[in-house]
Amino acid sequence: MFFAFLIEQLLNGLQFGVMLFLMAAGLTLVFGVMGLINLAHGSLFMLGAFFCSWIAEASGSFWIGLGGGFLAAAAAGALIEFAVIRRLYDRDHLDQVLATFALILIFSEVTRWVFGDQPLYLDIPPLLSGFLPLPGGGGYPVYRLAIIVVGLLTAYGLYLLITRTRLGMRIRAGESDREMIGALGVDIRKLYTAVFALGAALAGLAGGMVGALQSVQVGMGEPVLILAFVVIVIGGIGSVKGALVASILVGLTDTLGRIFLPQAFALVLPVAEATAAGSALASVAIYLLMAAILAWRPKGLFPVNA
Amino acid sequence: MTEPLLELQGLSKAFGAVKACDGVDLTLLPGEIHALIGPNGAGKSTLIAQVAGWLKPDAGAVHLLGEDVSHLSVAARANRGLGRSFQVSSLAGEFSALGNVLLALQGRDHGAFRFWSPLRKDTRLRAEAVAILERVGLAERATVQVSTLSHGERRLLEIALALALRPKVLLLDEPMAGLGPEGTRQLTEFLQPLKNEAAILLVEHDMDAVFALADRISVLVYGKVIASGPVEDIRRSAAVREAYLGDS
Amino acid sequence: MIERSRETLVNAVLAGLLLAAPLVATLLDEPFYVSLASRVAILALAGVGLNLALGYGGMVSFGHAAFFGLGGYVAGIAAFHAFEGSAFLSWPVTIGGSDQLLVVWLVAALVTALAALAIGAISLRTSGVYFIMITLAFAQMIYYLAISIPAYGGEDGLAIYLRNQLPLADSSDPLVFFFLCYGLLLLALFLSARIVAAPFGMALQCARMNEVRLATSGIAPYPIKLTAFVISAVITGIAGALFADLNGFVGPSMLSWHRSGEIMIFVILGGVGRLFGPLAGAALFILLESFIGGFTDRWQLLLGAVLLGVVLFARGGVMGLLAGRARHD
Numbered sequence: 001m002f003f004a005f006l007i008e009q010l011l012n013g014l015q016f017g018v019m020l021f022l023m024a025a026g027l028t029l030v031f032g033v034m035g036l037i038n039l040a041h042g043s044l045f046m047l048g049a050f051f052c053s054w055i056a057e058a059s060g061s062f063w064i065g066l067g068g069g070f071l072a073a074a075a076a077g078a079l080i081e082f083a084v085i086r087r088l089y090d091r092d093h094l095d096q097v098l099a100t101f102a103l104i105l106i107f108s109e110v111t112r113w114v115f116g117d118q119p120l121y122l123d124i125p126p127l128l129s130g131f132l133p134l135p136g137g138g139g140y141p142v143y144r145l146a147i148i149v150v151g152l153l154t155a156y157g158l159y160l161l162i163t164r165t166r167l168g169m170r171i172r173a174g175e176s177d178r179e180m181i182g183a184l185g186v187d188i189r190k191l192y193t194a195v196f197a198l199g200a201a202l203a204g205l206a207g208g209m210v211g212a213l214q215s216v217q218v219g220m221g222e223p224v225l226i227l228a229f230v231v232i233v234i235g236g237i238g239s240v241k242g243a244l245v246a247s248i249l250v251g252l253t254d255t256l257g258r259i260f261l262p263q264a265f266a267l268v269l270p271v272a273e274a275t276a277a278g279s280a281l282a283s284v285a286i287y288l289l290m291a292a293i294l295a296w297r298p299k300g301l302f303p304v305n306a
Numbered sequence: 307m308t309e310p311l312l313e314l315q316g317l318s319k320a321f322g323a324v325k326a327c328d329g330v331d332l333t334l335l336p337g338e339i340h341a342l343i344g345p346n347g348a349g350k351s352t353l354i355a356q357v358a359g360w361l362k363p364d365a366g367a368v369h370l371l372g373e374d375v376s377h378l379s380v381a382a383r384a385n386r387g388l389g390r391s392f393q394v395s396s397l398a399g400e401f402s403a404l405g406n407v408l409l410a411l412q413g414r415d416h417g418a419f420r421f422w423s424p425l426r427k428d429t430r431l432r433a434e435a436v437a438i439l440e441r442v443g444l445a446e447r448a449t450v451q452v453s454t455l456s457h458g459e460r461r462l463l464e465i466a467l468a469l470a471l472r473p474k475v476l477l478l479d480e481p482m483a484g485l486g487p488e489g490t491r492q493l494t495e496f497l498q499p500l501k502n503e504a505a506i507l508l509v510e511h512d513m514d515a516v517f518a519l520a521d522r523i524s525v526l527v528y529g530k531v532i533a534s535g536p537v538e539d540i541r542r543s544a545a546v547r548e549a550y551l552g553d554s
Numbered sequence: 555m556i557e558r559s560r561e562t563l564v565n566a567v568l569a570g571l572l573l574a575a576p577l578v579a580t581l582l583d584e585p586f587y588v589s590l591a592s593r594v595a596i597l598a599l600a601g602v603g604l605n606l607a608l609g610y611g612g613m614v615s616f617g618h619a620a621f622f623g624l625g626g627y628v629a630g631i632a633a634f635h636a637f638e639g640s641a642f643l644s645w646p647v648t649i650g651g652s653d654q655l656l657v658v659w660l661v662a663a664l665v666t667a668l669a670a671l672a673i674g675a676i677s678l679r680t681s682g683v684y685f686i687m688i689t690l691a692f693a694q695m696i697y698y699l700a701i702s703i704p705a706y707g708g709e710d711g712l713a714i715y716l717r718n719q720l721p722l723a724d725s726s727d728p729l730v731f732f733f734l735c736y737g738l739l740l741l742a743l744f745l746s747a748r749i750v751a752a753p754f755g756m757a758l759q760c761a762r763m764n765e766v767r768l769a770t771s772g773i774a775p776y777p778i779k780l781t782a783f784v785i786s787a788v789i790t791g792i793a794g795a796l797f798a799d800l801n802g803f804v805g806p807s808m809l810s811w812h813r814s815g816e817i818m819i820f821v822i823l824g825g826v827g828r829l830f831g832p833l834a835g836a837a838l839f840i841l842l843e844s845f846i847g848g849f850t851d852r853w854q855l856l857l858g859a860v861l862l863g864v865v866l867f868a869r870g871g872v873m874g875l876l877a878g879r880a881r882h883d
Contacts, residue, residue, distance in 0.1 A: 037683050087866055093683055094614050098822050099865040101815045105858030113852065226694055226811065233687045280702040287695035291676055294688055298680045358770070384772035396770070398763040401756075406767075409760055412753045413771035418778060424751035471772060 004136035009259050010252070015144045017251020018151025022206035023228035024235070024243040025158060026199020032238030032304060033171055033195050034089050039100040040080065041203055041228065042221025043107035048073040048204025049211035049220060050115055053122035062125035066208045073204020074197045081196040086189065108218050119215035122208075147209050154202065155244050162240065171195060227254075230290050236300030245301060250286050257282035309372060310335050311505045312357070312388075312475045316366035319352055319529075326352035328529035329366070334475060339497070339506040341516045344526035350509050351393070353526065354479055357507070358390055359383045371474060384413065389473030389504065391464040393480045399453040403444055403463050406452060407435040410470035435470070442466045442496070458489045465496075469503075476504045482512045494518055517541070561877035565830040569740070572598075572837065576732045588728040589800065594833075594840045595735035596796045601820035601832025602742045603789030608818070609827035610750055611782045612762030613678070616686045617693030618817050620673065621666045621787040623809030625794025627700065628662040630712040630804035637715055655718045655725060655734075658795055666791025667784050669696075674783035678776060690811060697809040711805020718799050725799070735796050739833070742789050747829055749785070758782050790817065823864055825873030834872040 027041050051072035056065025080103060088096045124143045131139030162168035170191055207221070214220070231250050235242025262278030269277065293301065310333035319327040326349040334340050344350055355361040357368055359380040367376045375383050384390075398406050404426075411431050412418060426432065439445045442462040447455060455463065461481060468476055481497070482490045494515050500506065501521075510516050516523065517537055524534040525546050533539075533546050540546055572594060579587035600622050607613040635642050635651025643649040652658060673692045677685055701709050717726045725731050749755045757778045760768045765775045798804040807813065816839070824835025842860065847853040864871060870879060 031683065037686065084862065084866070091865075093686060094608070094818075094822070094826070095865050095869075097614065097616065097686060098818065099862055101819075102858040102861035102865065105854045105861070109852050109855035109858065113855075222811070226690065229687045230691055233684055233691070237683055276702070276704065280699055283698035283702050284695040287691045287698075290688070290691050294680055294684065295676050298684065300684075379774055380769040381772050381774035384770055390770060392766075392770075396764055396766050398760045398767050400763055401760070405756065409756050409768075409773075410771040412756065413768075413773040416772075417753050418757040418773045419781070420753045421749050421755075422752055424748075425753045425756045426751065467767075467771065 004134045004138045007134055007136070008138065008140055009256055011140055011144065011148070013252035013255035014248060015148050015151075015251070016255055017248035018148050018155075019206050019210060020224070020227055020231050020251055021151055021244050021247035022154060022202045023224055024231040024247050025154070025240055026202045027228055028232040028235065028238055028240060028243045029171070029195055030199050031232070032240075034192055036085065036089060037093055037096045037100070038085070038199075039097060039225065040103035040107060041199070042225030043104050043111075044073045044077055044200040044203040044221070045207040045210075045224055046111065046216075046218065046221035047076050047107070048207030049122075049216045050111060050120065050207075051204070052208030053120040053211050053216045054115070056122055057120070062123070062212070065122070066205070069208035069211075070201050070205045073207065074201035076204075077200020078193055078197040081193050085196060086192065089192070104222070112218050117218075119217035120211075121215060122211040124212045143212065150205075150209065154205075155240075158240055167191075167194065227286070230286055232300075234290050234293050234300055236302040236304055238304035239300070239302040242300055242302030242304075250289070253289055254282075254286050257285040261285070308335055310369075311371055312507065313369040314353075314357065314366065315369065317353065317356055317363050317368065318365040319356060319361060319363050325529045327356065327363070330526070330529070330531055332524055332531065332534070334505045334507050336505055337502055338521040339501045339508055339519050341508045341510060341520035341523045342526060343510070343513070343516060343523060348526045349529040350526055351479075352529070354390075354477060354509060357477060358388065381413075384471060385416070387471070387474035388477065389468035389471045389475070390477035391461075391468050391479060391481055393483060393509075395457075395460040395464055397452045397460060397463060397467075400451065402449045402451055403439060403455065403459075403466075404432075404435055404448040406463060406467055407438055407470050408432065410467045411435055411438075414471045438466050438470050441469070457484055458486075461485060461489075461493070465493075469500075473504045476500070476506045478506060478508050478510075480510055481508070482510055482515050490515055561828075561830075561873070564873065564877040568830055568833050568837070572833065573736060576729060580729050585728050588732055590840065590844060592728070592732045592735045592800050593797075594837050595732065595739045596793050596800060597817075597820060597840065598833040598836040599735070599739045599742055599796070600790045600793035600817050601824065601836055602739070602746055603786045603791075603793060604817050605786075605821050605827065605829075605832050606746055606749070606758075606789065607783050607786035608821055609831065610755065610762065611758045611779055611786075613779060613783060613786075614686050615677075615689045615783070615786075616811070616814050616818070617673070617689030617691075618787070618790050619809050619811065619813035620689075620693035620696045621670060621790040622794035622797070622813060622817065623696065623700065623804075623806070624666050624669055625662040625791035625796075626798035626804040626808045627706065627712075627794075628665050628791075629658050629718060629795040629798040630714055631706055632658050632661065633714040633716065633718055634706070634712055653716065653718050655720050655799070658718050658799075659792055662791050662795040663788045666787045666794075670784040670787030671780070674780045674787075678779050678783065690814065693809065693811060693814055697806055697811070700806045700809055707805065709806060711803055711807070714798060714802045714804065717802065731800065735800070738792065738796065742792075743829060743833075746789075750829070754778065754781070819861060823861070823871050825871030828871070828873040828877075831871060831873045834876070838872060 023045060027038060030036050030038055048069040052065040052069030055068035056062050084099060088099055128143040128146050130142045132142055132145060133139050162171055227250060231247045232243055235246030261282040262275045265274035265278040312334035314330055314332040317327055317330040330353060342350060352361065356363050359378060367374050370383060370386055370388055375386065398409065408425055408431055411434060412425060436445060436448060439448050442465060444459060444462055444466065447459060481493060485493060490512060497519055508519060520537055522535060523537055523540040524531050525540065533543050572591060576588040576591040604615065604618045607615050631642065632652045636653040641648050641650050677688045680688055706712050719725050723730050757768060757773050761775045761779055768775050794808060820832045820835035820839055823838055824831030842857055843853060846856055868875060
């Protein structure tokens with residue numbers, strides 16, 4: 001029984017981590033290629049969720065909704081890249097933080113305006129609504145497994161994209177030397193827009209999928225955004241591999257911490273106090289993890305050469 | 307025999323498989339200018355970074371005034387009498403020339419943790435700062451913001467800042483870079499008598515300046531010192547010609 | 555020198571306006587505007603703290619809400635125990651609550667200094683974007699800690715039923731409380747001006763412009779930056795204590811990353827590294843919030859647009875527009 005419970009929690013942690021990876025991949029790519037720190041990435045996640053549930057509601061199909069959320073986030077990403085973000089590449093991080101913080105305010109208000117203050121809900125598609133039996137008893141939601149599969153496939157796809165395609169070659173060239181890529185005759189503006197839209201689309205995909213697990217509302221992107229930042233900082237900013245390792249590390253630490261820390265404290269403390277102390281520690285566990293990793297390796301686990 | 311002011315013992319540093327610095331021994335005696343030359347990629351920058359304290363050597367030691375400073379920070383080495391200039395000017399760009407010198411003087415006096423009296427109103431330091439600027443011929447440009455100074459003026463200011471520390475050892479990293487013939491001639495004249503104040507380890511590409519100034523020359527190729535000795539010996543050395551002078 | 559005297563004039567006008575507003579409001583019997591002025595003074599004070607780290611030291615801290623909130627929680631927890639007559643700590647020594655502002659400020663300063671020392675010591679090992687993110691993460695850590703401690707209200711926060719007091723003056727009088735906030739703001743501005751011009755401040759600014767130069771001058775950058783970070787946090791922490799007493803409430807929202815963003819906005823809107831920038835920025839922010847927020851719920855949209863405009867097109871902020879470019883000689 002404990003074994004099944006452990007597997008369930010491990011899968012939950014993995015699912016959370018994979019979702020974080022979808023967010024973190026875009027952030028870290030955009031930072032690696034363009035040197036931009038984008039706080040509005042959480043808004044793209046939120047947009048993906050809103051469009052997904054809205055289109056799914058209107059069309060009656062989760063799948064059309066998911067595709068719509070993906071495309072809407074990509075389009076929104078391309079739009080803000082064109083209108084605002086590209087003016088920020090040469091600026092310092094402070095300007096980037098503020099301008100993208102301003103974008104969050106704008107996105108949140110506009111979303112509230114268009115979709116109203118009430119949260120939206122998205123149903124899990126019938127195809128994925130069952131449970132998969134776990135060894136040792138119990139079952140695991142197929143939908144969450146599907147998220148894990150999609151996330152891992154995306155990671156593999158990104159790996160292929162970066163190592164095997166012309167776009168990937170340009171991305172790698174852009175990371176190592178921004179001037180060289182201009183000299184290669186690549187239209188750097190189009191490349192940047194494409195990279196940004198790709199990151200946005202992944203955030204939108206994550207938002208759409210998560211929309212079926214939680215209520216879709218304004219502000220839903222920000223907690224995820226901050227965790228995604230924790231992930232890319234731990235992994236080494238600019239490293240997609242680092243983002244994958246760190247997101248799974250963070251997902252597992254957070255999920256397992258919340259379950260097992262209170263229980264661990266209960267071995268030495270009365271139940272009420274153990275629950276309080278355990279959940280307090282669990283809620284900061286990933287930040288402690290990050291502080292420890294950065295104190296040890298100030299540039300993250302997989303530092304990208306500057 | 308006189309005690310060297312600066313002594314490098316078996317200094318080694320590798321980046322992956324590349325040995326940027328491979329068992330370098332080198333001394334700098336009081337009152338001399340010791341020039342370090344070598345083709346691009348010979349490991350001069352790596353060597354300087356280890357002497358100044360930006361890089362920790364994999365093996366070997368740096369002795370400054372007889373003390374092993376291998377594990378000391380950049381600031382601590384500066385405080386013990388190591389002044390330096392940079393290949394690419396490295397200044398506090400929004401301050402004036404005077405502000406930059408004041409800052410260096412304050413560093414020398416270990417006075418950074420004073421929170422109350424304005425630094426610019428410290429008349430004693432100010433007078434000293436002006437005197438230093440006069441020495442390098444920048445007195446008239448004292449209040450100009452550094453980012454608007456000309457390239458040549460910045461090179462001079464770099465040297466002024468190194469002098470402000472009253473160093474025993476000066477580490478000059480391509481001071482002539484980008485100066486043009488007239489500027490190079492003036493700086494050469496300025497540096498010549500300076501060696502009596504502080505021994506100079508000079509890294510320089512301009513061979514005329516090197517031959518005019520140096521008392522001794524060491525040649526660095528692929529992280530190793532392949533030759534070291536008085537100017538005339540180096541000039542005549544076949545190995546040096548082949549490795550270095552030949553390709554210029 | 556013309557530029558400099560123009561900035562002095564702008565500074566004087568800003569300080570004068572902030573002083574005049576609550577006086578006029580009191581004459582017109584509009585206590586709301588007195589507390590609004592207190593709010594401006596307090597948030598400006600928080601900004602003055604951040605400006606020291608961010609504007610002068612170039613340390614882009616995205617976690618100053620941690621110090622703001624910690625100061626607030628010190629005020630709240632002290633008042634809570636004083637009100638209840640219970641002890642904050644009963645072992646090994648008994649520490650009770652306090653309803654005295656001077657005690658609260660002292661403790662708030664100590665607590666924020668210790669927190670900043672720990673956070674700064676780790677964060678300053680990193681730089682650039684890592685520094686931004688790690689300060690943010692530390693603030694989030696304290697935010698979640700505050701939420702998960704039910705004894706002090708958890709998510710609901712903690713009410714301060716009776717405003718903490720002063721020995722001679724009546725701090726519950728809005729105008730008296732304003733004078734307190736205003737006085738502390740002026741004090742912090744004065745101290746900042748001294749620090750920035752002093753050798754320490756010169757070294758700090760050099761650390762922003764060129765750390766290599768600072769180290770080469772024989773001044774180790776790390777202790778300079780850490781000290782400035784701690785001073786900066788203490789000023790912001792005192793502002794947090796005042797803010798809790800002004801609102802009669804402290805909650806996790808004081809620790810949230812939106813708050814960190816807001817404090818940054820005051821500094822940027824006003825003009826980075828300008829002495830009175832945070833005051834100009836906080837005043838503009840509060841004016842936008844209360845007047846535009848008065849007739850539309852969508853004021854954040856406008857705030858976003860204004861902020862975007864300032865970052866993209868008016869980089870000197872309000873002080874840049876009013877007093878010209880910043881000058882160092």
